[in-house]
Amino acid sequence: MNQKTSIPKGTRDFGPIPMMRRNYLFNTVRSVFQLYGYMPIETPAMETLDTLMGKYGEEGDKLIFKILNSGDFAGGIKSEFLEKLINEPENSSQLSKTMASQVSEKALRYDLTVPFARFVVQHREEITFPFKRYQIQPVWRADRPQKNRYREFYQCDVDVIGSDSLLNEAELIKIIDEVFTRLGLNILIKLNNRKVLAGLAEASGMGNNLTDFTVTLDKLDKIGMELVQKEWISKGFSAESIELLIPVIGNTGSNSDKINGLKDILKNSSVGQKGVEELETLLNIISKFETNCSVEIDLTLARGLNYYTGAIIEVKSQDVQMGSICGGGRYDDLTGIFGMPGVSGVGVSFGADRIYDVLEQTNGFATLTQTGTQVLFINFGPEDAAACQPLANQLRSAGISCELYPDGTKIKKQMQYADQNKIPVVVMIGETERNASQAAVKYMSSGEQVNIAFSELTNEIRKIF
């Protein structure tokens, strides 16, 4: 049996070094969340098909990984259906959808938002609102794998649900600022408001077509103002009303400049006015914080998610060219789909994999030199090894991680092991040392070697850690 080893495409193994780095990233995010009073929850990897299907649009439904029912699932397929499949092979793609619901009733979660909404509704009696939770778990999507896009990846979500105060949005921006400051990354926080977008669509005479309006606007970065205008016109927006929007959308001035421009153009849209007021209040609260990063109004920001109803937030790296590394917004009715309407929430999601990539490219893991064992005891044979054990235990009691090489093999091989695993200190106790109750301590980076009494070993090594 010489089986080829491989893993499903779009998935990854993480060895010790990436794991240490990922843990550093997750721990940073986690400690900031906790510092602001958010509490952890976890939901199962599998949800019922009912919970997930229809929540992410038709395209999303296709990307959900479905789990085959266990046992006699074939017995659950109707024979008329099987006949249809035999007679219409050209329709097999369409028939696969029908069949999926006959052979599967569970699926892997696609994001953390829908399971969170389900959690809130299911546990509404136990929860004290406002409920501040964070959740750090993997999600799965049957996307076509490509560079920086995986079929299994982690999301780090932080949400407050059950409060419509703008202090929540402000707090999330403070959290974003703190996370990226701790990670040593320069970022730009972009801010928009779905009500402002609705107001702009209204002002352009197409208030009932917000989706077309924002989908086109979203492309501004890529295709430029002229083509955006053309696309709007081709979709039926009037050229004259669009003309009015251009100076406001194209405004590259300060946030107050933008606010003033919006106030002017949105004076006849009540939803638009409400949006500007929210934006202004939020910027006002934030201005009193000490933040390290800049916050900038970006009217093209839509994030394509129809469930946002107020603030829309997105974070870009200032160091590395990359898509958004964090984003989110206000949603007024996420739990409505599960029969609990009128609960407003706001949250952001940190894209762990992209942040990891930015950290790698900016040398942001440079300080994480210590990945594993701090001290290796060389094994010179059973008797010498036995003498090492109590010393190793002393070091561990002092919080120093150490190991005794398990085999009494060639010293060269053992030193190579220390070298390859980047173990900074090697302790050697052979017969001579053992008889003198001394250990030879070698510091790998300098090559320096000193003899230390057993009783002083912990103190000696503690000096460098």
Next chain:
Amino acid sequence: MNQKTSIPKGTRDFGPIPMMRRNYLFNTVRSVFQLYGYMPIETPAMETLDTLMGKYGEEGDKLIFKILNSGDFAGGIKSEFLEKLINEPENSSQLSKTMASQVSEKALRYDLTVPFARFVVQHREEITFPFKRYQIQPVWRADRPQKNRYREFYQCDVDVIGSDSLLNEAELIKIIDEVFTRLGLNILIKLNNRKVLAGLAEASGMGNNLTDFTVTLDKLDKIGMELVQKEWISKGFSAESIELLIPVIGNTGSNSDKINGLKDILKNSSVGQKGVEELETLLNIISKFETNCSVEIDLTLARGLNYYTGAIIEVKSQDVQMGSICGGGRYDDLTGIFGMPGVSGVGVSFGADRIYDVLEQTNGFATLTQTGTQVLFINFGPEDAAACQPLANQLRSAGISCELYPDGTKIKKQMQYADQNKIPVVVMIGETERNASQAAVKYMSSGEQVNIAFSELTNEIRKIF
């Protein structure tokens, strides 16, 4: 849309309190693993069907959750097969197996051992052996859900691969001792050796039938010696040779008593002698450690896993009646199934869910009183709230987790929020306090309330954390 909310049977949601407890448990295990030089890895939730199938026996194969291929999976089913399914509905259960391989090529991992073996073979060029790794991840099994048995649960595995030294077994026992000491649990470590079992089967004249021998022996606890003897005889073991084993297997004396008994009865079995020698050496190494828990030879211990070749280890709680809470052993050819023979390893797996249950029953989480926010700032309205923000930031800089209630609602509601979330300190800054640059600090457990100058707030609160 008033959709019923539920999760798949055998899975669980974890709210803030169980999450804090689970994190405490995982962090304890993780820090001990790291202290002994083990490094973390993670593998994908999904493995290819090829990697998993056939590794856990026929029963195991049935319990593996298979993932439906995405897209046009129905087009991949052969029409002859569909016809068979129509014509032989009585065989649908059997046909489901064949069909699974036509509509699925990935599955959820069933344990951490097989993915680890796959990882080692796939990354053999990057790994320095001996490779000491730990892995803490969920696994999925389509078992019938029942009390304390879930379809999604965490395993915490720690293994050394690429060394056959008994120092590894000894180290794992030290790790077990340290983990449970830190968790405050009393345990008994049971020890056996597969070679000893092979020797005993040989001594009973049935060396070629080790499986029947151990499967029956494994039942000793439940059915007693007499029925074990009967079962052996019914399976073809000779009554006379079994008679010789009884005093050794039933020996309730000290470990040395048991060793001496074994040496005697196994004197004609070379594999048996090797096993006793390993047991004796291991006990000898351990005896020089300072361990808190007892280590006891248990000759009935087989753990049903055929891949064990040397030491077999199992841990039982001394406080609570429950199955094993940790277990493992030596395996000499785990990577052989993936084409890399002759690599010996040894490892143990901590059963997180069972350990959690033991901790709950022994009040082992009692010290974890602080689950979330330490300080709540009451919100008396926008201006007062604004005055709280810089103070909240000061506290956070000092590592104290705090939050400002987001809405300026009734004070009673805000105090209830503090109460229900077990927030120990509440800070109130109304107009009077704000004008005097003072905060009213209320300690929730005593009800005591003091007025503190803004500049002294951090120092005051730091006193109790």
